Amino acid sequence: MLAFTINRFAQSLVVMFFVALVAFAMFRYVGDPVHQMVGIETTLEEREALRVELGLNDPFYVQFGRFVGNALLLDFGVSYQHKKPVTEMIVARMPATLELSILSALFALLIGVPMGVYTGLNRDGFLSKCFMTVSLIGISLPTFLIGILLIFLFAVILGVLPSFGRGTVVDIGGWRTGLLTVGGLKALIMPAITLGLFQMTLIMRLVRAEMLEVLRTDYIKFARARGLTNRAVNFGHALKNTLVPVITITGLQLGSIIAFAIITETVFQWPGMGLLFLQAIQTVDIPIMAAYLIMIAMFFVVINLIVDILYYVVDPRLRIERGVRGT
Amino acid sequence: MALLEVKNLRVEFPTRRGVLVAVDDISLEISEGEVLGVVGESGAGKSMTGSAIIGLLEPPGRIAGGEIRLEGERIDNLPYEQMRRIRGAKIGAIFQDPLTSLNPLYTIGRQLIETITTHTDSSDSDAQKMAIDLLAEVGIPAPERRFDSYPHEFSGGMRQRVVIALALCVNPRLIVADEPTTALDVSIQAQIIALLKRLCRDHGTAVMLITHDMGVIAETADRVAVMYAGRIAEVGAVRDVVKDARHPYTEGLMGSIPLVGHDVKRLTQIEGAMPRLTEIPAGCAFNPRCPKAFDRCRTDRPELLSTDGTTKAACWLYDEESVHG
Numbered sequence: 001m002l003a004f005t006i007n008r009f010a011q012s013l014v015v016m017f018f019v020a021l022v023a024f025a026m027f028r029y030v031g032d033p034v035h036q037m038v039g040i041e042t043t044l045e046e047r048e049a050l051r052v053e054l055g056l057n058d059p060f061y062v063q064f065g066r067f068v069g070n071a072l073l074l075d076f077g078v079s080y081q082h083k084k085p086v087t088e089m090i091v092a093r094m095p096a097t098l099e100l101s102i103l104s105a106l107f108a109l110l111i112g113v114p115m116g117v118y119t120g121l122n123r124d125g126f127l128s129k130c131f132m133t134v135s136l137i138g139i140s141l142p143t144f145l146i147g148i149l150l151i152f153l154f155a156v157i158l159g160v161l162p163s164f165g166r167g168t169v170v171d172i173g174g175w176r177t178g179l180l181t182v183g184g185l186k187a188l189i190m191p192a193i194t195l196g197l198f199q200m201t202l203i204m205r206l207v208r209a210e211m212l213e214v215l216r217t218d219y220i221k222f223a224r225a226r227g228l229t230n231r232a233v234n235f236g237h238a239l240k241n242t243l244v245p246v247i248t249i250t251g252l253q254l255g256s257i258i259a260f261a262i263i264t265e266t267v268f269q270w271p272g273m274g275l276l277f278l279q280a281i282q283t284v285d286i287p288i289m290a291a292y293l294i295m296i297a298m299f300f301v302v303i304n305l306i307v308d309i310l311y312y313v314v315d316p317r318l319r320i321e322r323g324v325r326g327t
Numbered sequence: 328m329a330l331l332e333v334k335n336l337r338v339e340f341p342t343r344r345g346v347l348v349a350v351d352d353i354s355l356e357i358s359e360g361e362v363l364g365v366v367g368e369s370g371a372g373k374s375m376t377g378s379a380i381i382g383l384l385e386p387p388g389r390i391a392g393g394e395i396r397l398e399g400e401r402i403d404n405l406p407y408e409q410m411r412r413i414r415g416a417k418i419g420a421i422f423q424d425p426l427t428s429l430n431p432l433y434t435i436g437r438q439l440i441e442t443i444t445t446h447t448d449s450s451d452s453d454a455q456k457m458a459i460d461l462l463a464e465v466g467i468p469a470p471e472r473r474f475d476s477y478p479h480e481f482s483g484g485m486r487q488r489v490v491i492a493l494a495l496c497v498n499p500r501l502i503v504a505d506e507p508t509t510a511l512d513v514s515i516q517a518q519i520i521a522l523l524k525r526l527c528r529d530h531g532t533a534v535m536l537i538t539h540d541m542g543v544i545a546e547t548a549d550r551v552a553v554m555y556a557g558r559i560a561e562v563g564a565v566r567d568v569v570k571d572a573r574h575p576y577t578e579g580l581m582g583s584i585p586l587v588g589h590d591v592k593r594l595t596q597i598e599g600a601m602p603r604l605t606e607i608p609a610g611c612a613f614n615p616r617c618p619k620a621f622d623r624c625r626t627d628r629p630e631l632l633s634t635d636g637t638t639k640a641a642c643w644l645y646d647e648e649s650v651h652g
């Protein structure tokens with residue numbers, strides 16, 4: 001177990017190294033940092049002085065080393081546009097994105113898995129066929145369209161939910177949460193559904209397909225032949241065997257939920273990291289973009305690590321093969 | 328009264344192109360503690376008969392006629408929940424591929440305990456004691472230690488022993504064993520068959536042993552039923568069927584004597600092949616291949632008739648004898 005974890009951890013480090021390299025290249029070579037920071041009236045001498053002061057004349061590896069060192073200390077420099085430390089800006093926006101993403105993921109899981117199990121067990125039931133048809137809509141409609149439709153229905157026509165923003169938020173030790181007020185929760189509903197709908201249908205279809213597959217196996221037939229109760233067979237034996245692929249996809253999906261929050265945040269003007277990133281692109285605010293890139297990569301890597309360890313916990317066969325499963 | 332009585336069993340598969348009859352009017356009996364061998368070429372309907380008996384026909388397959396009685400009680404028309412209580416407790420099953428019969432995510436101990444506590448009131452610790460004793464009985468070395476092992480930590484032969492332990496752990500009266508050794512290495516097959524035979528004798532369990540291997544039948548079974556195209560061609564004591572077959576199909580099967588390891592599946596002595604379910608001929612299903620076929624064979628279907636030997640055969644050659652006693 002320890003060797004396995006260390007192995008996976010080392011791989012994660014390699015991945016992060018390359019992401020840092022890309023982020024740094026972007027930071028350093030897309031446009032000229034000095035040009036971005038100074039006004040038009042700054043003289044060439046002043047520019048050169050700033051260049052030396054920022055260390056932009058140092059050799060590549062020195063600069064990269066400094067970039068990584070700073071990143072480890074969570075220092076990503078100062079935003080060109082806002083003249084504020086990037087880390088501070090991202091941290092201030094993070095609760096909004098995380099609350100939205102986690103709620104979406106929970107929505108996707110807590111609804112998607114039971115629906116998948118249900119449609120898998122009652123393959124030809126009327127309700128299953130309804131679920132499958134509706135899920136096609138979830139898969140094929142683009143996220144922004146779902147968001148706009150929801151806004152149209154619930155905010156414009158019915159007027160029961162706010163169409164943008166986080167509603168009322170409460171500040172708890174620097175974490176601005178929308179989970180504690182009715183207004184904040186109401187504001188979360190539509191964005192969370194918009195963001196989670198695709199993942200929910202995906203998880204539902206995956207669980208269904210896996211259930212159908214597992215229900216055909218010999219050990220399920222043998223479990224029935226041993227006279228185990230339906231509950232034990234379906235939930236004890238079958239469901240557990242669908243978990244490995246479900247964990248993989250869910251883990252990867254959680255990563256993409258955080259990444260794809262950009263679109264939802266734009267539709268609902270949700271003040272999260274995604275919106276910040278989008279604005280940074282419009283103003284070519286490279287430090288924010290670099291920091292965002294590294295952060296998202298970090299989320300992916302950490303989630304992947306957790307997924308791998310979960311595999312290991314769920315499936316005893318991996319414990320002796322000691323092999324590392326690619327994802 | 329026989330332990331298991333199957334009367335005029337018919338198993339059908341509704342398909343788009345019409346109804347396929349996989350098991351067509353089969354009757355057989357198994358007494359307490361008896362081993363009944365069932366042989367036949369691939370597709371003869373052996374597994375379908377077995378699945379119908381344990382009540383686990385896979386849809387769209389269904390029992391379309393006849394009845395199945397266990398200890399005199401009908402079990403073919405029971406609601407799912409009632410049949411579930413019988414499965415495992417009174418009728419155990421071992422399937423074609425024992426290697427994949429165990430859930431890979433649970434220890435064998437857990438799977439044993441779960442089966443025992445489902446059917447009895449034993450506590451987990453009693454069930455554990457029973458399970459360990461049973462593992463020792465099926466020849467798992469150091470059963471206390473292996474109790475918490477996962478299936479993948481066992482070899483094929485050992486896994487098969489665990490499967491046998493699982494099928495026997497609540498002491499059923501009958502075990503339906505569908506080709507229990509086909510997936511195993513040849514060197515292990517004999518051991519496993521011997522183990523199954525010994526255990527069932529010790530526990531007084533009857534066995535319906537489905538196989539292609541006449542050698543296994545000859546060594547293990549008391550009686551044997553030969554199946555052809557969803558019907559029983561001949562049934563009788565093993566010795567008689569092997570040495571003194573009356574049905575032309577069985578004669579052909581036994582004609583090539585090297586008995587041990589004799590594989591019905593690869594049999595080529597009889598010209599042609601068993602008909603597919605969609606093209607079973609009228610009259611005797613065997614008539615296109617039968618060297619002794621005559622007119623009646625092509626129009627009327629023969630019942631199982633007493634022969635001039637000790638077996639019963641579904642063949643018109645024995646019609647006169649049956650009429651005159």
Ligand SMILES: Nc1ncnc2c1ncn2[C@@H]1O[C@H](COP(=O)(O)OP(=O)(O)OP(=O)(O)O)[C@@H](O)[C@H]1O
Pocket residue numbers: 340342347349367368369370371372373374375376386387388604
């Ligand atoms: N789902 C199905 N739909 C239609 N026909 C089926 C289906 N399942 C099985 N059959 C047919 O039922 C017949 C009997 O099959 P069965 O599995 O009982 O044969 P078997 O004697 O056990 O053969 P084997 O030795 O290959 O195991 C076969 O002809 C098979 O093609």
Ligand code: SF4
Pocket residue numbers: 574575576611612613614615617618619620621624629641642643644
């Ligand atoms: S009934 Fe006729 S065709 Fe069928 S086995 Fe007997 S002789 Fe042959």
Ligand SMILES: [Mg+2]
Pocket residue numbers: 373374375423505
């Ligand atoms: Mg079969």
